[in-house]
Amino acid sequence: MKISAPRGTSDVLPQDSYKWHYIEMAARRIAATFGYKEIRTPIFEHTELFTRGIGKGSDIVRKEMYTFEDKKGRSMTLRPEGTATVMRSVLQNNLYLKSPLKLFYLGPFFRYERPQEGRFRQFNQFGLEAIGLDDASIDAEIILAACSLFTSLDLKHLQVQLNSLGCSSCRPKYREALISFFDSRIDKLCSDCQERFKVNPLRILDCKNPDCKNIADSAPSTLEFLCESCKNDFLDLEQILKIYEIDFTINPKIVRGLDYYTKTVFEITSGQLGSQDAICGGGRYNGLAEEIGGKSIPAVGFAAGIERLLALMQKTGSFSGIPVEPRVFVISIEDSCRLKALEILYALRKNGIHSEFSYGKKNIKKILGSLGEGTEFVYIIGSDELAAGTISVKNMKTKCQVEIPALDAVNFISRGNL
Numbered sequence: 001m002k003i004s005a006p007r008g009t010s011d012v013l014p015q016d017s018y019k020w021h022y023i024e025m026a027a028r029r030i031a032a033t034f035g036y037k038e039i040r041t042p043i044f045e046h047t048e049l050f051t052r053g054i055g056k057g058s059d060i061v062r063k064e065m066y067t068f069e070d071k072k073g074r075s076m077t078l079r080p081e082g083t084a085t086v087m088r089s090v091l092q093n094n095l096y097l098k099s100p101l102k103l104f105y106l107g108p109f110f111r112y113e114r115p116q117e118g119r120f121r122q123f124n125q126f127g128l129e130a131i132g133l134d135d136a137s138i139d140a141e142i143i144l145a146a147c148s149l150f151t152s153l154d155l156k157h158l159q160v161q162l163n164s165l166g167c168s169s170c171r172p173k174y175r176e177a178l179i180s181f182f183d184s185r186i187d188k189l190c191s192d193c194q195e196r197f198k199v200n201p202l203r204i205l206d207c208k209n210p211d212c213k214n215i216a217d218s219a220p221s222t223l224e225f226l227c228e229s230c231k232n233d234f235l236d237l238e239q240i241l242k243i244y245e246i247d248f249t250i251n252p253k254i255v256r257g258l259d260y261y262t263k264t265v266f267e268i269t270s271g272q273l274g275s276q277d278a279i280c281g282g283g284r285y286n287g288l289a290e291e292i293g294g295k296s297i298p299a300v301g302f303a304a305g306i307e308r309l310l311a312l313m314q315k316t317g318s319f320s321g322i323p324v325e326p327r328v329f330v331i332s333i334e335d336s337c338r339l340k341a342l343e344i345l346y347a348l349r350k351n352g353i354h355s356e357f358s359y360g361k362k363n364i365k366k367i368l369g370s371l372g373e374g375t376e377f378v379y380i381i382g383s384d385e386l387a388a389g390t391i392s393v394k395n396m397k398t399k400c401q402v403e404i405p406a407l408d409a410v411n412f413i414s415r416g417n418l
C-alpha cells in the first residue's frame, strides 16, 4: 500500500518552493519596514492555552483542534493559530515590559477542518502582533501593514472590511439584544447556529447558510451598541485609515471566529477566491492576556494565509518571482575532462557562485535545451580546452561564445564579461 500525505495537507515541491520564498521574503520585508521582530513559538502547546484563549465556544476549540495526550498523560494541542501562543510567550518571558512590543511570525498551523479549495488542515500564516497599546493608531498600523504586504505582492481589488465588537462594558448589552432577536427565530436557524445561540450568538452573524444569512440581515448591529469610548476609537481609526489611503467598508457582520476579540475587527477578502475568500483576518484582543492567566495587556494583530495568497497570485498572474537556477552550468564533454571540470565547479562554488555540473550527460544540445532562464553562462570543457588550459564559455543571453583561461573561471563571472 502506498502512503500519501494526510488529507488536508500537501507537499511544497521543489519546483514551487521559490514561490513560497518570494512571499515569505515580501512578508519579512514588510515586518522590517514596520519594525516588527520575529518570534518563534512551539508547534504544540498545552491544550488549556487554546480552550481559555480562543474560547470554548469557538468552532476551533469545539471541533477543529489536533489534541493528543503526551506520554505523561498531559493534554497537548498542535497550535491552531498564533495569537494565543505569542501572548503566552510574551507573558512567560516578561516581554510586555517594552511597549509597544511588535512581533511577527511565519509558520504552520493546524485545524481539523473539512478540506476544500483554500481550506487545509495544515496551513501557513504570516502574522503581526502589536502588544501593549490601546490606541487606534496602532490598529491602523496593523491594517496598513497587511495592505502594504498585499500591494507589494501586486494583489489588487481586495476588500478591507471593518467592524467594532465593543468592549467588556458595551458588549454584554449587544449580546442581550442579539439573544432576544434570535430567540424568537431559533427554529429557522441551522443546527450549528442553534448550538451557537447557546454558546456565542455573535457567531450566527457570519454563518454561510442562506436561511441564517437572511435572518441575520435584520439582526441588530454591534455598532449601534458601542459605548462612547469604543465609538470614538472607531471614528479615530476610520480617520487614520483615510490618511493612509485605505479603502474600507464597514461591515457589522464581521465578527471573527475566535472569542478573544474586542473593539476593532477586520478581514481582507478577494472576490476571486471562491467561498474561502479571506486572505487575512485580525483585530484587537485586549482581554486575551488576562484570559490566559496574565495581567491585562491591550493588543492588536492580524494573520494572513500564505496558501490563499499564493492561490490568488497564481489566479491573477501577479506572480513575478523566478525559480532560483544555477548561474553557471559546467559541462564536461569527455570522461578525460571530468576531473578538470569538477575542479572548476569546485572553484566556482567555493566563491559562492551558484553552479551546476553535467553529471554524466554528454549531449550538449540536450543539456542546453534543458537549462532554465536563470542560467547565464555555460562552461564547456572538452579535450581541446583541456589541452589548451581553457574553457569555452557560452553566454546564454547573447549566445556569444568565447574561450577564456581556465584560471579565470571565477574572475570571469565576477567581471560579468562577454
Ligand code: HAM
Pocket: 080, 081, 082, 083, 111, 113, 118, 119, 120, 121, 122, 123, 124, 125, 127, 128, 129, 257, 258, 278, 279, 280, 281, 282, 283, 284, 285, 300, 301, 302, 303, 304, 305, 306, 307, 308
Ligand atoms: P483566522 O481568521 O482564523 O485568524 O486566520 C487568519 C487567516 O489564515 C485567514 O484569513 C486565512 O487566510 C488563513 N486560514 C485560516 N484557516 C485556514 C485554513 N484552514 N486553511 C488555509 N488558510 C487558513 C487567526 O488565526 C488570528 N490568530 C489572526 C489574528 C492575529 N488576530 C489577531 N492577531
